[in-house]
Amino acid sequence: MKGIVLAGTRSGVGKTVATLATIRALQDAGHAVQPAKAGPDFIDPSHHAVVADAPSRTLDLWLEGSDGLRRNYHRGTGDVCVVEGVMGLYDGDCSSTAMVAEALDLPVVLVVDAKAGMESVAATALGFREYATAIDREIDVAGVIAQRAHGGRHADGIRDALPDDLAYLGRVPPTADLEIPDRHLGLHMGAESPLDDETLAAASENLHVDQLFEVARAPPKPELERDQSADAGDGxxxxxxxxxxxxxxxxxxxxxxxxxxxxxxxxxxxxxxxxxxxxxxxxxxxxxxxxxxxxxxxxxxxxxxxxxxxxxxxxxxxxxxxxxxxxxxxxxxxxxxxxxxxxxxxxxxxxxxxxxxxxxxxxxxxxxxxxxxxxxxxxxxxxxxxxxxxxxxxxxxxxxxxxxxxxxxxxxxxxxxxxxxxxxxxxxxxxxxxx
Missing domain, CATH: 3.40.50.880 (Class I glutamine amidotransferase (GATase) domain)
Known part of the structure; x- marks a missing residue:
């Protein structure tokens, strides 16, 4: 199963909405999508499950270890896995999005807030890619989704500013109906406050779905499978x-x-x-x-x-x-x-x-x-x-x-x-x- 990781430049940049739009776009293109979440969160995966109609896998190096991470990934089903990151790409000392992407050898699609920028979106993405080299980590930042970006000149300016080896993979428009209410512990659960289906479908049309699927790749399989041989029905x-x-x-x-x-x-x-x-x-x-x-x-x-x-x-x-x-x-x-x-x-x-x-x-x-x-x-x-x-x-x-x-x-x-x-x-x- 191929996969991609949607990573944010920071918390609150709109990773969850971008992830849901990506899931919807791939589904509408005929792909069977397995959602997943980097980090220990329960709430974002509940939104994934509503859109994908499938449980979202939890991918956390601290909780699972590298082999456990791979086992959990490969227990998913579908032809493409969309992994939502946690916080910003490099944030977290135990299981950052970058650590998860590196452990699975999955490409990263960077979600950048484009509300008040064009060329600066490209500069931000380039900086995140080059930072991996500076800290000697193998993080493949392969492309960008522009969050809260308008169409026309705004989208064209972002695309044209990106270097040739950083793909422009589309945008999520600034739409009030794409906001999920929150409370203590995070967003409302997916069953409580799902995004409007028509609004999400319209937003997903602005993503370059064929390129997204092409960027994805399959990670290595785990070396050891955890023993699950106990007989069912024993209690x-x-x-x-x-x-x-x-x-x-x-x-x-x-x-x-x-x-x-x-x-x-x-x-x-x-x-x-x-x-x-x-x-x-x-x-x-x-x-x-x-x-x-x-x-x-x-x-x-x-x-x-x-x-x-x-x-x-x-x-x-x-x-x-x-x-x-x-x-x-x-x-x-x-x-x-x-x-x-x-x-x-x-x-x-x-x-x-x-x-x-x-x-x-x-x-x-x-x-x-x-x-x-x-x-x-x-x-x-x-x-x-x-x-x-x-x-x-x-x-x-x-x-x-x-x-x-x-x-x-x-x-x-x-x-x-x-x-x-x-x-x-x-x-x-x-x-x-x-x-």
Whole structure:
């Protein structure tokens, strides 16, 4: 499967809209498109999935390693993969867009804000390409998409200013309907605020789709394939799946389904916990659904079954739901599952944002004692933890829950602020507990 990476000159330049327009343009030209996202984000991929009608692959060197990155890429389907970058091309010390492009040997298409420039767009693109040489990195900046560019003289001026070996691959016009609303943690989810289909289709017509496909190339395949030979049906995992628990990597669900029967439930819709041998509560927006969760029979049942030893794993929003209570930034308070000895409070500013590394101080649901896990944390909440609470991890990079610790644990329940990827092996160990 061929691929291209759409990278920005900075955050907020319009990478997501350019990516969605590129996906739409390639689809309209008859290509089967696999979307992907560089970095650990859950929100941008939800918009990819709406337009491409396919889950978006997560490509993060810190979370997956180089072989895991390639494995995850090649598990995608289609004839061309469109990878949206994270922040600016070179930003990030753990898994920048440039690092992902280099690990996959994919060409980069630079998204440049052309709202108030023509020749300067070319100068910017040329500078980004030459910077790779200056830092001794093999980054192939192959072309440019001009974001917020008008047609006519504006587009012609940008194209004519580019050197011959930097392709002008079209533009995204300045259209108000192409703006996606945002809130804490980022944009609204794709199912909440999809772009208008006709507007996106019109914008995609300004892209040079044949050139985009021609620029794309296939990356090398991974040297080792991760063992996924466990028999399906060895246990049943219940996965929360609704607006409060919507942050899941596709590879995680694939791994769970490869070795267990997976059933979903929606706590905010009044679903009770189905019969199961283990529970996975992903992250999401529990703070937007405090009343529904406080009334949820599923959280009551999780509390009862956790006390009986049912394996329960909660990440970020899942951690919050497993605690005693959740209080919003506006002071709204709701009782949660009450499994973990902590009360959670939301804040107006984020409390942590980083790639993290955790070292297990005891055997737990996701790792053996002494092992390390790499993940990512981004949350606006903090947890007021009981003095005698037990933790499974020491934080070697990142913030964690409190005092350099993460992984609140009680019974066979683990709650952590860190999101981990299936390539970390965490879910293999979780499945061992389920079986």
């Amino acid at each position: 049943r995992v219940a996965v929360a799946d609704d607006a409060a628990f919507c942050f899941r990597y596709p590879a995680t669900i694939e791994r769970l389904r490869a070795a267990a029967d997976v059933v979903t439930f929606a706590p905010t819709a009044g679903d009770d916990l189905p019969e199961c041998d283990g529970v996975y509560l992903p992250g999401g927006y529990p703070e937007l659904h405090v009343d529904a969760l406080a009334d949820s029979p599923a959280l009551d049942t999780i509390g009862e079954r956790a006390a009986d030893g049912l394996p329960v794993f909660g990440e970020c929003g899942g951690l919050m739901a497993l605690c005693r209570s959740l209080t919003t930034a506006d002071g709204e308070r709701g009782e949660m599952a009450g499994v973990l000895p902590a009360d959670v409070e939301m804040h107006d500013r984020y409390q942590a944002l980083d790639h993290v590394e955790l070292r297990a101080t005891r055997g737990t649901l996701t790792s053996a004692s002494g092992e390390t896990l790499r993940g990512h944390e981004f949350h606006y909440s903090s947890a007021n933890v009981d003095r005698d609470a037990r933790f499974a991890f020491e934080v070697e990079r990142g913030d964690g829950i409190v005092d350099g610790q993460d992984g609140l644990t009680e019974y066979q329940t683990l709650g952590t602020y860190a999101h981990v990827h299936a390539e970390s092996g965490a879910f293999d160990r979780f499945l061992d507990a389920v079986r």
